[in-house]
Amino acid sequence: MFDRLDARSPVPLYDQIAARLRAAIVAGELAPGAALPSVRQLAARLRVNPATVVQAYRALEAEGFVELRQGAGTFVSAVPESRRGRERAAQARRLVEGLLADAARLGIGVDALRAALDAAAGGRR
Amino acid sequence: MFDRLDARSPVPLYDQIAARLRAAIVAGELAPGAALPSVRQLAARLRVNPATVVQAYRALEAEGFVELRQGAGTFVSAVPESRRGRERAAQARRLVEGLLADAARLGIGVDALRAALDAAAGGRR
DNA sequence: CTTAGTGTATCGGTACACTAATACACTTGG
DNA sequence: CCAAGTGTATTAGTGTACCGATACACTAAG
Numbered sequence: 001m002f003d004r005l006d007a008r009s010p011v012p013l014y015d016q017i018a019a020r021l022r023a024a025i026v027a028g029e030l031a032p033g034a035a036l037p038s039v040r041q042l043a044a045r046l047r048v049n050p051a052t053v054v055q056a057y058r059a060l061e062a063e064g065f066v067e068l069r070q071g072a073g074t075f076v077s078a079v080p081e082s083r084r085g086r087e088r089a090a091q092a093r094r095l096v097e098g099l100l101a102d103a104a105r106l107g108i109g110v111d112a113l114r115a116a117l118d119a120a121a122g123g124r125r
Numbered sequence: 126m127f128d129r130l131d132a133r134s135p136v137p138l139y140d141q142i143a144a145r146l147r148a149a150i151v152a153g154e155l156a157p158g159a160a161l162p163s164v165r166q167l168a169a170r171l172r173v174n175p176a177t178v179v180q181a182y183r184a185l186e187a188e189g190f191v192e193l194r195q196g197a198g199t200f201v202s203a204v205p206e207s208r209r210g211r212e213r214a215a216q217a218r219r220l221v222e223g224l225l226a227d228a229a230r231l232g233i234g235v236d237a238l239r240a241a242l243d244a245a246a247g248g249r250r
Numbered sequence: 251c252t253t254a255g256t257g258t259a260t261c262g263g264t265a266c267a268c269t270a271a272t273a274c275a276c277t278t279g280g
Numbered sequence: 281c282c283a284a285g286t287g288t289a290t291t292a293g294t295g296t297a298c299c300g301a302t303a304c305a306c307t308a309a310g
Contacts, residue, residue, distance in 0.1 A: 011230075012268060019230040026232035038286060049270045054287075070287045071277030092233050092241035099224050100245060105136075105144040107151035108217050110246040116217035117242065120225060121235040137298060163256060174300040179257075195257045196307030 005046055013048055017056035025065050025076055032078035036066060039074070063087070130171055138173055142181035150190050150201055157203035161191060164199070188212070 005016050024030045036042070039057065043050040057074050060066045064087065068074045079087075103113055130141050149155045161167070164182065168175040182199050185191045189212060193199050204212075228238055 014268080015230065022230070022232050040286080050287095051271080052269060055268085057287090068287060069277080070275070071285080073277095073286060088231075088233055088237055089241065091231055092228070092237040093245065095224060095227055095231075095233070096238060096241040096245045099220060099242075102220055103217070105140070105147070106213075106216055106220075107147055108213055108220070110242070112213055112217040113221060114239075114242065114246075116214065116221040117224075117235070117239065120218060120221045121239075139298080165256080175257095176259095176301080177299060180298085182257090193257060194307085195305075196255080198256060198307095 005048065013046075014052050014055035014059065017042070017046070017048075017053060018059045021056065021060060022063070022065060025060075030076045032076050034076045036074040036076070130173065138171075139177050139180035139184065142167070142171070142173075142178060143184045146181065146185060147188070147190060150185075155201045157201050159201045161199040161201070188216075 005013055007013065009016065011019075021030070021036065030036070036057070037045070039050045039053045042048075043053045046053070057066060057068055061068055064079055064083075065077060066074050067077050099113065100110070103109070130138055132138065134141065136144075146155070146161065155161070161182070162170070164175045164178045167173075168178045171178070182191060182193055186193055189204055189208075190202055191199050192202050224238065225235070228234070
């Protein structure tokens with residue numbers, strides 16, 4: 001899961017790290033209660049500063065995915081599926097609102113966006 | 126059309142300027158061939174640096190909406206409706222691709238996005 | 251030709267995000 | 281109790297976007 005990061009990507013390192021972990025948690029690969037690698041361990045493996053890993057962990061904490069316990073480690077949180085669903089819906093709404101704002105500045109309507117989404121979504125669900 | 130800019134907005138000044146002009150052009154308020162205010166004129170009116178207006182004009186130029194002629198002025202481009210339609214579709218595609226990338230990092234699927242889009246679009250077309 | 255007006259080009263200051271470095275405080279197992 | 285391992289907190293360095301200032305090059309009207 002932690003092969004390599006792309007240092008030249010415009011996506012920040014901490015964001016890349018968070019994205020991988022989030023995906024793993026959402027997919028159930030990391031069960032609630034499971035311990036994540038320690039900040040230093042993961043930092044060493046990814047050739048990155050520990051503070052960067054911390055930033056990723058903090059982001060996941062703010063989203064309710066993990067819990068950081070000083071002196072102990074970082075662990076996957078147990079989140080009720082209902083709450084998780086609401087969270088996802090809220091995040092999706094935020095994303096879409098941003099999209100609509102950008103589109104409005106470009107003079108692009110909702111219909112065009114829907115068409116583009118259908119086209120881009122293609123095979124995916 | 127050029128009453129005031131919001132200096133405290135997270136949206137850059139040049140982007141606010143470009144958005145207004147783009148909207149005016151798309152709406153047909155500025156016909157092809159029409160001259161935009163000169164860089165200095167608009168800058169003075171908006172209490173902004175000329176370079177900031179230039180940045181807005183350049184953005185519009187990159188999108189094919191206007192043409193900058195040194196020594197002469199800046200003019201609205203005549204773009205065939207077919208090409209404009211393709212441009213908008215391309216822009217919509219770029220926006221949606223960005224959205225999908227963001228959503229993927231958050232573990233959000235296309236279906237949730239579509240639902241959010243439908244909800245947010247509500248009254249709009 | 252001259253000149254006033256246009257866009258062009260480059261540089262500097264500022265603010266902010268990102269990453270790293272380093273010292274600190276807590277927890278746990280022996 | 282204490283040592284090793286964990287997260288915490290603060291600070292500094294780096295890059296980049298944004299905006300302004302200023303000097304330059306071109307165009308067109310008189």
